[in-house]
Amino acid sequence: MKEEKVNCIIIDDEFLARRLLSDYIKKIPELNLVGSFDSPLAISNVINENNVELIFTDIEMDDILGIDFIENLRVPNPPLVIFVSAYSEYAAKAFEIDAMEYLVKPVTFPRFLKASNKALNIIDIKRKMKNNNLETGNISERRAVRDNFIIVKIDRKHVKIQFDDILYIEGALEYVYFQTKTNRLMSLFSLKKLENTLPNDKFMRIHKSYIVAIDKIDMVDGNKVILGDNEIAVSRTFKKRLLEKLS
Numbered sequence: 555m556k557e558e559k560v561n562c563i564i565i566d567d568e569f570l571a572r573r574l575l576s577d578y579i580k581k582i583p584e585l586n587l588v589g590s591f592d593s594p595l596a597i598s599n600v601i602n603e604n605n606v607e608l609i610f611t612d613i614e615m616d617d618i619l620g621i622d623f624i625e626n627l628r629v630p631n632p633p634l635v636i637f638v639s640a641y642s643e644y645a646a647k648a649f650e651i652d653a654m655e656y657l658v659k660p661v662t663f664p665r666f667l668k669a670s671n672k673a674l675n676i677i678d679i680k681r682k683m684k685n686n687n688l689e690t691g692n693i694s695e696r697r698a699v700r701d702n703f704i705i706v707k708i709d710r711k712h713v714k715i716q717f718d719d720i721l722y723i724e725g726a727l728e729y730v731y732f733q734t735k736t737n738r739l740m741s742l743f744s745l746k747k748l749e750n751t752l753p754n755d756k757f758m759r760i761h762k763s764y765i766v767a768i769d770k771i772d773m774v775d776g777n778k779v780i781l782g783d784n785e786i787a788v789s790r791t792f793k794k795r796l797l798e799k800l801s
Contacts, residue, residue, distance in 0.1 A: 559586035560677055561604050565620065566612040566638070567592045571659070575610055575638065578666045584674050594623035606633050607677050608670075613639040613648075625651045634673045649762050654726075676726055679740060699751045706732060706741045713739065717756055721781045723748060723765040733784065760788040760796050768799060 562585050566572045572590045579587045588604045591597060595617050600606065613620040621644060624635050634654040637644070638661060645656045654676070655669035704720075706713045715732055724731040725745030732739045749759045760766050764786050766779060773780040774797065779788045788796060 560584055560608055560674060561586050561588045561606045562608040562610065562633075563588050563597065563600060563604075563606050564590040564610045565592075565594050565597065565615075565623075566590075566610075567615040568612070571612065571638070574661075575666075578661075578663055579610075579670075581663065582667065582670055585670065593617045594620060597623075598627065598629055601627075601629050601633060605631075607631075608654075608673050609633045609635045610638055611635065613637055613644050614641065621647055621651065624653075634676060636669050636673060646762075672726065675740075676729055679729065699748075704732075704752075706739060706743075708739055708741050715739070717753070717767070720757075720767050721770050721784060722767060722786055723757075724786075725763045725765075758792075758796060758799060760792045761786070762789065763787075771800065774800070 562579065564572050564575045564579075564587070566575070569592075572592070576587060576590055579585045585608070588606055589600055591600075593615060594611065601609075609624070611620040611624065620637060620639070635652075636655045636657060637648045637653050638657045638659060640659040642658050648656050654673050657665060657669055702718070703714050703716045706715055715734060719734040719736075721733045721735065723745065724733065729740055730743045730745055730748065732741065745759075745763070745765065749757075749765055752765065756768060757765050758768055760779060766781070766786065770781045771779055772782065774788065774793070777788055777790070777793070778785050779796075
């Protein structure tokens, strides 16, 4: 990102964990660490006063679970959230409340950087939409989906994407990436609503973050789906249904 830095905060009741994340953040020029806290309580004022756009938070803390804190956070412009926890069992719940990413400790810097860059890309898009005064709700998913194509709003343009060109769709909070044969296009859509409106004989949800074009699948290999040069995850929840569909 070439715009102003993204203000972020750390919430973790372990000093060493806070110090590690702080060191990681210092290595990413686009991030500006506003504060590091050992408890989520009274953080809402910090968020509002410093225009915090990204939160890195632990889950199991003495005062309140990080998930409960985020779920009940009431601020005008909710930040993106990356959970950093030693426990993987909270992941499903974290994504239910629209977590940006879920990192399991110990977190390596490459993994942290990948998650941060994903958040920075979304924040960049949100800023551009705000700066351009773009309306985000003038095309509903149901109106956008036609017989053989979908209308996608990208910046100020309305782009038609043929169903036959789509390999898969990746969800990122209220945004989605349409991965086509030649492009990767980001637009404001709900993955859940797309799942309900796209033709189910052509597309199928195979993961909390992915909808795939069924006829583009070359192979199902363990917990991965292969589509040409692309590999995406398939969850155990959806894998059985996918195999039944393919058979």
